[in-house]
Amino acid sequence: MKGFTRSDQLLSLCGLNCGLCTMRLGGYCPGCGGGEGNQGCAIARCGLDHGGIAYCWQCGEFPCQRCQNDEYDSFITRRNRLRDLEKARRMGMEAYWAEQRERRGILEFLLERYDDGRKKTLYALAANLLELEDLRRILERLSEESSGLSAKDQAALAAGLCREAAAGREIDLRLRKPPGKSGK
Template sequence: MAVTEDTVSFVTCRHRLKDLDQLKRIGPAAFEAQMEQKLAILAELLEDYNEGRRKSFYCLAVTLLPLAELETVMTGLRTLNPAMPGKEKAAAAVNQLQAAAQRHDILLKRNLKKPDQEKTNIEKEG
């Protein structure tokens, strides 16, 4: 089965064409450096702002949001009180990432619709 925009995937495919264009535009070394920076941001989110239920959300946010926006969000999050409870820190991270996504018209939600489910639902209706 080919991966399509509608296929369930842990790593989203929504921006794959943009990513390929960027890779061509800036070159492999610069693209890899950006991915390493995003990986470091993801590691920090999972280490410091994850109350145990946000791994998928953070992976999606880091994948879809521009690096500059992620850096802005992280700068804001790093100013939070370190003594703040984990759930509050996670809520702050989610709120800031959601706000960043809205500024870029990005929906931070996985597309869980499987192509085969559509066919099954149509067959049931008919």
């Protein structure tokens, strides 16, 4: 969208954790306001209309209906957008970015070492939705339990640990799709 640019490529205007997006990691997306050819976004237009705010929480109308429409996911989860915006506001951007960089490092590690070609979405959802201590614990257990396993079994172990941590917090590690569309 013309006139819409951002320097923060870890957290979008609306609260998506772009740094944890598989499309962004794969080089298929320049990020929110990060380059030529970005498609129009109603929230980006709204941000421009409200003085070019960097994050929706800076708007006097936050949280508005536009921010709360999180029933379905696209290629990245939208489940925690409001929570993550509030968290970033509360802890400050430097601390939030530090946490996001750690999450991104964990996601990249899982993709590099434990992806059998079928776990990208699962690991991205885990990195987005699980608590940081859960992710750290998963890495510890992988370090302890994965040596000597085949690559396929290592990927199954990593996926199982992610699902186990998610079940303990009642989190579903599948993208939410509208009825009639398949989810992973």
